[in-house]
Amino acid sequence: MMQFKEQKSIYLQIAGHMEDNILMKVWKNGERIPSIRETAIQMEVNPNTVMRTYNFLQEKKVIFNKRGIGYFIAPDALEQVLAEKKESFIQQQLPELFKAMRTLLITPEEILSLYKKSDKELNDENQ
Amino acid sequence: MMQFKEQKSIYLQIAGHMEDNILMKVWKNGERIPSIRETAIQMEVNPNTVMRTYNFLQEKKVIFNKRGIGYFIAPDALEQVLAEKKESFIQQQLPELFKAMRTLLITPEEILSLYKKSDKELNDENQ
Amino acid sequence: MMQFKEQKSIYLQIAGHMEDNILMKVWKNGERIPSIRETAIQMEVNPNTVMRTYNFLQEKKVIFNKRGIGYFIAPDALEQVLAEKKESFIQQQLPELFKAMRTLLITPEEILSLYKKSDKELNDENQ
Amino acid sequence: MMQFKEQKSIYLQIAGHMEDNILMKVWKNGERIPSIRETAIQMEVNPNTVMRTYNFLQEKKVIFNKRGIGYFIAPDALEQVLAEKKESFIQQQLPELFKAMRTLLITPEEILSLYKKSDKELNDENQ
DNA sequence: GTGGTCTAGACCACC
């Protein structure tokens, strides 16, 4: 079972995980994804919870449904998820970063050093 | 009335706003802050909600209460809020930011160049 | 309990009923509507079913939510529901009517007579 | 491949399409129709789905089966489909249409004038 | 097999 952080609801965490799968090209545009039941078993959650995830992603047009067959990655899912990430980065994360740097007195040098540290940790994990 | 985002609970948004007041030195250490009732009216919010905010901030020892008189900014509030916000920013928001940067193929150098640019603009405005 | 027709799912029937309330001006723009629990009791269905209705209407921006207080009719709900009805009338119902009149050999006179008949029935009910 | 609407089940959409063929006299009473397999290939659909369609139409006695030979349009199919579609149109779709007309404040006279206009245009095209 | 709907009941944060 994937570990669920406390803050976010489970169905949104699963959605985020699936969008990561798209970004990481584990799932490609047009490809079929596991059925609701399969995902429910694999994630050790209730099928209704997975259904919420799939509905959520379907409304965002990241996945779509073929009746009686299953859910599929949308033809433009990768591009769309990327665009959405970019949008939220520019609209939210970047302003937050700048505000934090100013009010919390964090220097560019500090950011750079923290980035390199996180880079290193990432490499260590992948070895 | 301040505009509330949908995602976060109102009482936490108010708390964040008050901590910003401390960081921006609108409110100084030791200073008296508006009563629960005043804040509730000004924010167009239920007094119970403001009470939650004040309780929350009191538990974090950012403000303290003098019975029958009102609420006051703690003597070390600025320093404490600064440290706590910085810690939480580095622990929680920066990792997300770095992850987004990697999927969007943005380098920290680009970010910092943007920061310097926005910094300069800010200075020009204030002159 | 309202009578549910077999064809449509319950939560959509409730949604339709609520849109009728808006069209009939039983509920006005900005007004609070009964809570999920109240509606569930009144309609004799499960609260989860009502929640689906409310989510559905919220996505269509017919109603909106104030945290911890309840659901409200959107400021432009009437206009929006009307526009949507008009759209579906022009795009779907009218072409269907014309097609039916041609392929099923229904004459304009017949339509007119049926309309008057339904008019009369409506008047009889309201007496 | 014919385009399937999301709302209705595929096998019923195929059935509707076949009944249209009868009404439009593309298929005449007593005539042989394509086999399940042929239809499935042409419609790009699972043969099981077409089987459902054929069973459905057979129960309605619109088509009948000669063992080992194939499916045929019933001798009175045209008349029967006509009557049945008309009945269901009047019972189900017209009431909805009339209701929409009342909420949109559209008179039947307006509708019929639109109909005559579209009729004329159709004739002009076919000349 | 697939998804979709519904119920019953629980627990939570929030206003």
Add this chain to the structure above:
DNA sequence: GTGGTCTAGACCACA
């Protein structure tokens, strides 16, 4: 009190 989430389990239509 309000809504939101989650579970368990059932039934259905559909491919």
